[in-house]
Amino acid sequence: MKITILGAGVIGVTSAYYLAKAGHEVTVIDRQPAPALETSFANAGEISPGYASPWAAPGIPMKALKWLFMQHSPLILRPQVDLAMLSWLLAMLANCTSARYAVNKSRMVRLAEYSRDCLIDLRAQTGIHYDERSKGTLQLFRKQAQLDGITKDIEVLRKDGVPFEVLDPTGCIAAEPGLAQVRHLVAGGLRLPHDETGDCFKFTNELAKLAESLGVKFHFNVTIRRFKHAGNHISAVETSEGDIAGDRFILALGSYSPLLAKPLGLDIPVYPVKGYSITVPIVDADRAPVSTIMDETYKIAITRLGDRIRVGGMAEISGFSKDLPAARRKTLEQSVGSLFPGAGDLATATFWSGLRPMTPDSTPIIGATRYDNLYLNTGHGTLGWTMACGSARVVADLIDGRKPDIETADLNLSRYG
Incomplete structure (x- = not known):
């Protein structure tokens, strides 16, 4: 055909x-x-099936209100006269229930796990290279309350048979030695050892x-x-x-x-949710991440891609805008700079934004x-x-x-x- x-x-x-x-x-x-x-072109770089989680979740509406007033907020809302935006937001709010979250996360993990297996097969068949690594993903919690709130995610991981590790600060540093210099910022972590990373471009x-x-x-x-x-x-x-x-x-x-x-x-029902990234040249490999760290506080992913660090995240609801506000770059720099100080040259990092096609669920x-x-x-x-x-x-x-x-x-x- x-x-x-x-x-x-x-x-x-x-x-x-x-x-x-x-x-x-x-x-x-x-x-x-x-x-x-x-x-x-310049997404966060992680291939993380176990972290395939719906944005619509119980408690998100209240968290969103708090995030909107944070200096380094993971969520930015630029209201405008846009019926598509309003319809999408209302549909997403309707998915912020425990029952919908469980259904949505389960099917997301199902597809993501299958996709990871397909990628492994494709790589074996073709020998394709793309700065790939298979060293897992660490979801890093700076606060004990964040670590205490992972029960529902762990239930889904167990149900779907996804291997995971709940780590204390010592375990996090063993997985990511670069964190040793900021041990005081680490409350614990959830690690998925089978996750991968790579340059999508x-x-x-x-x-x-x-x-x-x-x-x-x-x-x-x-x-x-x-x-x-x-x-x-x-x-x-x-x-x-x-x-x-x-x-x-x-x-x-x-x-x-x-x-x-x-x-x-x-x-x-797809609406653009804008994300940002910086790509940082590594200047001290011993201080740099070895794989992907999900900074739960800022909802930022920090990924090692060869001799670069890709830092990506945030969710900005602003239609099809592709501008690059300096404040968004500062949030990315704050996340990577606080966890991996001295690892990369932030002054020469490249700054990018892209429109993620999001569904309400x-x-x-x-x-x-x-x-x-x-x-x-x-x-x-x-x-x-x-x-x-x-x-x-x-x-x-x-x-x-x-x-x-x-x-x-x-x-x-x-x-x-």
């Missing part, structure tokens, strides 16, 4: 690779001049080369205008290069997916639509890198009429009614 994929981020490229491996003729369209130049570009060797055609610098359809069948995508046809279409445009789907009458939307040849692979939020390979395998299996290796009925658009 001829498969046309809209989007050349990590989700679109992994989808292209798996479909090409299955023998399909694949075309990928993107407005950028190369792969992974938007949300996949490097991975996506290397995989795009492998996909090209399998016959995938990439069309860059192309503006995607709209779908053409008759009834419930998509015939082509209208672009700045003319119409591009296909037997099957995959919408993988992240935060921009709803804009293209709306004229089809498809309401995709934090679970991506993967699968068929009411159009008989249109599939979705979008809405991965902060976990596009973690879930990319598994999501692509699921879509490829569904298109080929194969039963996926995991349950997928609760991942498609129909769960929103």
Whole structure:
């Protein structure tokens, strides 16, 4: 079959690779001049299935009110006249119950664990390299109250069979020796030893080369205008290069997916939640992290990527804005600078922002639509890198009429009614 994929981020490229491996003729369209130049460009770098947790959780509304008034807040809200923003916020609040949290986290972990296994297989088959490491993830708690509040997460990890370790300060320093200089800031940690790290941008570009060797055609610098359809069948995508046809279409445009789907009458509840990162050159490797640390206080991920430290996080609800306020950089610098002082040269760090495509329940939307040849692979939020390979395998299996290796009925658009 001829498969046309809209989007050349990590989700679109992994989808292209798996479909090409299955023998399909694949075309990928993107407005950028190369792969992974938007949300996949400089994300936090961690592949952390066990930390795949919904943003909507019990107690979050009250925490959010407190965060909004913090100097280094993990949440920034810039209110504006935007019905899509209001609708998304209300839907997310409706998911802030214990029952919804348990359901949402369980299916997120299911997909994320499967995706990690798919990545391991892909790496073994291809020998692909992307500054990868397999040294686990440490969720670091600066306060005892944070450590005391992990009971529900541990219950889900046990239920899903995810290995974990609850560590005291000595155990945290054993896992991350660079923390020895700030022992007084460490109350404890939750470590997932099977988690990985890697540069999503490097991975996506290397995989795009492998996909090209399998016959995938990439069309860059192309503006995607709209779908053409008759009834419930998509015939082509209208672009700045003319119409591009296909037997099957995959919408993988992240935060921009709803804009293209709306004229089809498809309401995709994905909204951009802006994140920030800095990439810091390492100047003292002994003081630097060895893998990923999740700084629970600031909701910041600090990841070792070769000779660099990637520091990423925060959630800013401000529409499609991509500005770079100095205050956001200071929050990232505060997190990494306080935990790993002297490890990197903060003055020469590069500063970046990206739009995470978030759903109200934090679970991506993967699968068929009411159009008989249109599939979705979008809405991965902060976990596009973690879930990319598994999501692509699921879509490829569904298109080929194969039963996926995991349950997928609760991942498609129909769960929103």
